[in-house]
Structure formats: structure tokens, C-alpha cells
Amino acid sequence: MSLVQQRTSCRAYEPKPLPREYLELMLEAARLAPSACNKQPWRFAVVEDEAMRMRLVDEAFLAGIPMKWAINAGAIIALGMEKSAITHKIAPKISGVDYPLLDLGIAGEHLVLQAEELGLGTCWIGWIKPKKVRAIVDWPKGIEPVGLITVGWPITEKRKTRPRLPAEEIIKWL
Amino acid sequence: MSLVQQRTSCRAYEPKPLPREYLELMLEAARLAPSACNKQPWRFAVVEDEAMRMRLVDEAFLAGIPMKWAINAGAIIALGMEKSAITHKIAPKISGVDYPLLDLGIAGEHLVLQAEELGLGTCWIGWIKPKKVRAIVDWPKGIEPVGLITVGWPITEKRKTRPRLPAEEIIKWL
Numbered sequence: 126m127s128l129v130q131q132r133t134s135c136r137a138y139e140p141k142p143l144p145r146e147y148l149e150l151m152l153e154a155a156r157l158a159p160s161a162c163n164k165q166p167w168r169f170a171v172v173e174d175e176a177m178r179m180r181l182v183d184e185a186f187l188a189g190i191p192m193k194w195a196i197n198a199g200a201i202i203a204l205g206m207e208k209s210a211i212t213h214k215i216a217p218k219i220s221g222v223d224y225p226l227l228d229l230g231i232a233g234e235h236l237v238l239q240a241e242e243l244g245l246g247t248c249w250i251g252w253i254k255p256k257k258v259r260a261i262v263d264w265p266k267g268i269e270p271v272g273l274i275t276v277g278w279p280i281t282e283k284r285k286t287r288p289r290l291p292a293e294e295i296i297k298w299l
Numbered sequence: 300m301s302l303v304q305q306r307t308s309c310r311a312y313e314p315k316p317l318p319r320e321y322l323e324l325m326l327e328a329a330r331l332a333p334s335a336c337n338k339q340p341w342r343f344a345v346v347e348d349e350a351m352r353m354r355l356v357d358e359a360f361l362a363g364i365p366m367k368w369a370i371n372a373g374a375i376i377a378l379g380m381e382k383s384a385i386t387h388k389i390a391p392k393i394s395g396v397d398y399p400l401l402d403l404g405i406a407g408e409h410l411v412l413q414a415e416e417l418g419l420g421t422c423w424i425g426w427i428k429p430k431k432v433r434a435i436v437d438w439p440k441g442i443e444p445v446g447l448i449t450v451g452w453p454i455t456e457k458r459k460t461r462p463r464l465p466a467e468e469i470i471k472w473l
Contacts, residue, residue: 129328170471230404297344
């Protein structure tokens with residue numbers, strides 16, 4: 126609960142590199158996430174290289190959205206989805222739900238909460254150009270980029286909490 | 300990390316009711332989750348009523364999958380998705396990704412990790428009949444059921460950990 130309460134999307138970072146063991150811990154938390162049929166559809170590309178991070182910010186973010194702040198994140202992690210027949214073709218036909226995408230949310234958030242525990246800031250970014258991401262991180266066609274997560278040393282005074290809907294509006298007790 | 304390492308899908312519960320404040324804490328963790336454009340597309344129906352839980356297990360789970368264990372869970376929480384124009388119609392056209400579904404994964408996992416911290420067991424269930432879930436919890440058409448999470452007092456000796464892919468197979472360092 127304390128991690129959840131503390132976490133906000135962090136869009137201001139100090140331009141300092143990240144300890145490799147911090148990134149490894151975050152990815153380990155993601156690796157252990159649960160998934161539909163234990164399919165583990167997640168793939169991660171951890172971009173620490175500065176030139177490559179610049180390319181992601183310049184080319185893979187949707188134009189018109191100011192994302193220059195992301196350059197100071199020590200790493201940008203691309204989240205990709207590996208397609209599988211059971212969960213992608215059979216399950217959606219039965220229940221109408223694309224579970225691997227939900228699973229990516231679970232795994233990505235494990236990573237985010239682990240980062241929070243280490244004192245790092247993160248931001249989920251969905252407004253991306255998937256093909257550009259794939260080209261930059263050089264993933265094969267079978268891996269579908271679904272988002273990016275920036276990770277860095279937060280400038281904490283710039284943190285902002287956004288309001289949430291009241292509990293009564295989203296929860297029904299039966 | 301300790302919560303993530305400890306968590307396994309729990310399919311054996313002692314048939315005991317849950318403290319209301321535990322459920323409230325779990326839902327509060329979910330309520331505070333991040334989401335695309337802060338749209339908070341999640342809706343929750345917390346089913347504690349025994350007859351209604353029986354109906355969910357009998358009618359809303361996919362036939363052929365043995366789910367009788369779920370009856371002993373003190374609560375079954377339905378996760379629903381409230382549709383919104385920006386994230387559902389515009390974003391998928393641009394990036395091809397249905398972000399609210401990813402957001403539901405994030406929020407649901409906040410709930411699951413909070414339950415773990417309280418010593419409760421949970422299990423994500425995706426093989427459901429969405430229309431049946433909607434009918435039983437009486438949600439309007441605008442809310443799309445995407446999954447159920449069982450919550451209960453775990454019979455810990457029956458816990459099983461399922462293997463995960465090795466890190467090298469899912470992570471690329473750049």
C-alpha cells in the first residue's frame with residue numbers, strides 16, 4: 126500500500142545512470158508476474174545506451190506530445206508482447222478478452238512498483254509508434270511493442286498526484 | 300520483491316469470511332493505480348454473498364474447467380472495463396493497443412499484491428463468460444467484464460509455483 130500511495134508518474138529525472146542491479150531487480154519482479162495459462166507473453170528491451178534513448182524519444186513517441194523530459198531517464202524499457210495461439214486466438218474468441226495485453230499490464234506494474242521501492246521514478250508511456258520502437262530495439266515481427274516505461278532518478282519536488290474517482294463510483298458491494 | 304516472490308495463484312481456500320477492511324484496503328490499492336490518460340477504466344463488483352458466489356462459479360466460469368475450489372473463496376471480485384472514447388477509439392487506431400485492458404491488469408495486480416501483504420490468497424481467472432458475469436453482478440452494458448479474482452484464506456501447503464522463462468529469453472539489454 127505504501128508503494129502504491131507513493132507512486133506517481135514521474136516526468137522529471139536527474140540525468141544520472143542507474144545501477145545495473147536495480148534494473149535487474151525490476152526485471153526480475155516483472156519476470157515473476159502471473160499470466161493467463163502461464164504463457165508469459167512479455168518481452169523487455171532495456172535501453173540504457175544514450176544515443177538509442179534519444180532515438181526512442183525523437184522517433185518512437187507520438188508527435189505533438191512533449192516528451193523531452195524522457196531523455197533524462199537513465200533507461201527506457203520497451204514492453205513487447207509475444208503472440209501465442211491459445212491466449213491470442215482461442216481465448217479472445219471465447220471470452221472476447223485479449224489476455225496477454227492484460228498480462229503485460231501486470232508484469233509492467235511489478236517492474237514499476239519494484240522501481241518505486243528502490244527510490245526510482247517511472248512513467249508508463251502508451252502513446253508510441255510501435256513499428257518505430259520495434260525497429261529501434263530490433264525485435265522480430267512476432268513481438269508487438271505495446272508501451273515504454275521510463276526509469277530514472279526522480280526530481281521529487283516536481284511530482285504531481287492526479288485525482289482518482291471516488292470509491293463509490295467504481296466499486297459495487299454484493 | 301518479497302510479495303512478488305511469495306505470490307502464487309491460490310486455488311485452495313479455507314471457507315472463512317474475510318474482514319471487510321481487508322477487502323477495502325485491496326480495492327483502495329486498485330483505485331490508486333495509474334492508467335492511460337488517467338481514465339481509470341476499472342470497475343469492481345465485490346461478491347461476498349454466498350449464493351451469488353455459487354452462481355458465479357456455476358454459471359460464469361467456462362464449462363469444462365474445474366472451478367469448484369473457488370466456492371471457498373470468501374469473495375469473488377469481478378473486474379469490469381468502462382469504455383471511453385479517447386482511449387478506446389482514438390488510441391487503438393494510432394498505436395494499435397487497447398490500453399484500458401492493460402490498465403485493468405495494473406489495477407487488478409495492485410489488488411492482488413495488497414491481498415498478499417495481508418496474508419490472503421488470490422487467483423486471476425480469465426476463462427469466464429462475460430455476459431453471465433454482467434448479469435449476475437448487474438452491471439450496465441457499458442461495463443465489459445474482463446476477469447474475476449478470487450480472494451480467500453489460503454491453504455498454504457497446497458501452493459504451487461509454476462516455472463518462469465529464464466531472464467535471457469525475455470530480456471534484451473541495449
